[in-house]
Ligand SMILES: [Zn+2]
């Protein structure tokens with residue numbers, strides 16, 4: 404199956420955690436956490452439309468300034484989601500700079516602070532020198548914080564001494580092209596297939612015309628090439644205390660994910676330290692992935708103490724995920 408979300412961790416497991424997800428059918432990307440983004444190319448940064456911050460610890464949030472700078476000339480609004488204090492955090496960052504010559508810049512920042520059952524919204528516009536405009540609160544249903552045209556993002560509040568959010572990104576459904584049918588009809592592979600998928604997603608009328616090489620076809624003649632299947636699900640869990648309540652909440656959220664990205668800051672042998680520092684252990688990350696029935700587990704965000712050591716958090720997490728006793 405050709406995936407709709409291309410996702411990868413931008414940095415290594417001992418560097419700032421940051422997940423970049425490109426939406427294949429749009430010229431757009433989303434970010435989970437925004438630690439050091441210097442490894443991202445400028446054009447990749449410009450594609451970002453939404454950022455989902457787990458919590459405002461500096462290693463998960465320091466890249467916001469670089470993102471903001473790159474986006475000042477961007478017409479598309481930039482949405483930032485985060486814990487309930489996110490608006491204060493962004494306001495604090497914005498107040499750290501002078502903004503007297505940016506009235507002509509188009510950037511509109513929309514900031515969302517997620518509580519247990521509600522979400523607050525505030526705007527900061529370059530044209531108004533990033534003055535805070537509070538827009539009130541709305542109730543959340545089933546943890547859904549963003550309902551886009553083709554996908555949903557859900558959040559759950561976890562404890563990491565402070566509030567830390569776990570996220571999941573779910574595609575509503577997935578469109579595959581039936582390659583055999585394509586060959587049978589003598590049609591070539593090409594850019595037009597992305598257009599076909601786009602038209603189906605938009606619910607375009609059947610008589611919409613689509614060019615394939617030098618011919619045009621009405622959409623109704625091409626629809627049969629598309630197969631609708633269950634959408635992709637990607638989950639992103641960072642810093643969380645290793646307690647039962649967090650574990651249960653995470654397992655429920657990540658259930659059936661194609662890929663779970665999860666922190667594994669400490670190894671089981673250091674679980675006292677993990678409790679003190681409010682982090683999951685690698686073994687617990689493996690157990691969560693197994694109990695959640697996820698297909699792939701990717702662990703990251705390791706304590707520097709394991710650099711160059713014989714046993715790695717990754718090994719421990721994978722053993723528990725695959726073996727599990
Ligand atoms: Zn962290």
Ligand SMILES: [Zn+2]
Nearest residue numbers: 458460563642
């Ligand atoms: Zn943290």
